[in-house]
Amino acid sequence: MANDDVSGFFADDAVVGTVRTLGTHTVTEQEIVDFAGAWDPQFFHTDAAAAQGSVFGGLIASGIHTLAVYQRLEVQSRNMHWHVIAGAGVEGLRFLRPVRPGDALTGASTLTACQLEPDRRRGLLTFDGQLVNQDGKVVMDMTMAAYLHMRELIGRSL
Numbered sequence: 085m086a087n088d089d090v091s092g093f094f095a096d097d098a099v100v101g102t103v104r105t106l107g108t109h110t111v112t113e114q115e116i117v118d119f120a121g122a123w124d125p126q127f128f129h130t131d132a133a134a135a136q137g138s139v140f141g142g143l144i145a146s147g148i149h150t151l152a153v154y155q156r157l158e159v160q161s162r163n164m165h166w167h168v169i170a171g172a173g174v175e176g177l178r179f180l181r182p183v184r185p186g187d188a189l190t191g192a193s194t195l196t197a198c199q200l201e202p203d204r205r206r207g208l209l210t211f212d213g214q215l216v217n218q219d220g221k222v223v224m225d226m227t228m229a230a231y232l233h234m235r236e237l238i239g240r241s242l
Contacts, residue, residue: 093166094235095207098198106157106191113185119149145183157191172229188218
């Protein structure tokens with residue numbers, strides 16, 4: 085599929101070492117319960133009273149919910165202007181601290197590699213991503229990769 089829009093961010097615009105702040109999201113108790121009720125219905129995610137007796141001492145967000153918060157911040161902050169083809173994978177995903185109701189999570193991303201593939205009209209960008217809570221503590225980190233179109237080749241038939 086051809087795309088003639090040459091504005092925005094392409095793989096060949098990437099500068100390794102670039103660090104970006106992705107924005108902040110405050111997690112609510114209702115959000116934790118609703119997400120977990122649909123996708124990870126463990127009592128320490130869905131029942132505040134029962135969670136008091138857990139090893140966590142209270143309600144916490146599912147790790148998958150935490151990852152979803154990062155993804156939302158990523159898309160809202162930059163991917164809406166990026167010529168993304170698809171995600172390529174996630175490695176080393178770690179949940180380092182519990183996320184609790186009221187936590188304000190700020191995302192950050194560092195571009196660590198860019199491998200251009202002109203013959204395929206794309207580039208593979210690799211990032212180290214993390215979420216940090218309001219106390220400056222890292223709650224999640226990972227390495228992720230995504231394919232982006234190349235600017236110089238846009239408009240040609242893919």
